[in-house]
Amino acid sequence: EAGVAQSPRYKIIEKRQSVAFWCNPISGHATLYWYQQILGQGPKLLIQFQNNGVVDDSQLPKDRFSAERLKGVDSTLKIQPAKLEDSAVYLCASSLAPSSALGKLFFGSGTQLSVL
């Protein structure tokens, strides 16, 4: 079974530039998550999709972050403009079960973003 695919693995940009991350979840997984993991901290949920609808984006800084999930499969997360404090690993995860149950999350390897 193929895992969650993310690209790129690493990205270095200067502040105020824009950046986009891509995620392809496990086939058949209806729920997709984007997490931000700052060095030394646990992952923090940014946005959760159920199919192509947003379930929870309460912690997404909407003035600079945006995300979409077209056709309920792949997803992109964009930051525009980036700030120094956005330096983190951005993890994509997917699950088969809906969020109300114990849905086992499968994580990708993440994109490590450095904002200079």
Added chain:
Amino acid sequence: QKEVEQDPGPLSVPEGAIVSLNCTYSNSAFQYFMWYRQYSRKGPELLMYTYSSGNKEDGRFTAQVDKSSKYISLFIRDSQPSDSATYLCAMKGGATNKLIFGTGTLLAVQP
């Protein structure tokens, strides 16, 4: 006060030692308790999960939940160098049912 507290370590133990990892939490609505293992430059992977209070064993790993004390533990018996990773506790429940992670404990098992 953070919803989930976890000692960041690092924790260094010799091979074969018993490892104890712990988290405390403040939200009494949490019902599902999980432990994720995260190797360097990889995403977290689910290691153990328990529902409500009690113990669960899987090979060398035992997860314990004490809801009365709001305290969960992960024990690793006969630790191996391959167990070296960051261990994240996570929990969910209540109205939002959002998965909340601890900060993670970095474990190093020395051969």
